[in-house]
Amino acid sequence: MHEGLLRAVGATTAVYGLAVTAWPALLAKPSGLAEADGRVASATRTSLRPLAWRDAAGGLALALAPTGPALRTAACVRIAADFGDAALLGVTLPGRARRRAAVAVSVGWGALSVVGLLWPTAGRAAQGA
Structure with a gap:
């Protein structure tokens, strides 16, 4: 397990989650969930905040x-959340380009956690395991 990578993923997603909790437009606009004039509807802000809070907590x-x-458990929760986001946002966001971008970002973060989880420890690598 690569502890440093997992902790970096955790810290980064925590900061992002807190930022989106405070400013839901950070997620709404690139996801195509903002109004044509760029405003984010109250219902959208209300819906995005729990998702962002989950990212902050995880x-x-x-x-x-x-x-x-x-x-390891925290990494598995993070992986499940990221791959779940990819599956759900990849079929529900408006516009093909936005769906593809959401899948790429979600799978990318999940993959970083998978790599961090599966990375051999120095002791095992030196032993040939």
Whole structure:
């Protein structure tokens, strides 16, 4: 397991989640969920904030979990959330380009966590495992 990579993913997604919780337009606009004039409807802001809060909480868990089973569990939750986002946003966002971008971003973050989780530790790599 590459603890540094997992913690970096966690910290980054925590900051992003907190930012989107405060300013839902950060996610709404690139996702095509803003109005034509750029405003974000109240219902959209209300819907995006729990998603962003989930990212903040999951990111904090990944950044702060003790090394070992807790960190592995936090990584698996992060991976499930990212791949779930890819699956759901990839079929529901308006516009093909936005759906593709959402899938690419979500799969990219999930893949970073997979790499961090599966990365061999220095001791195992030196032993040939």
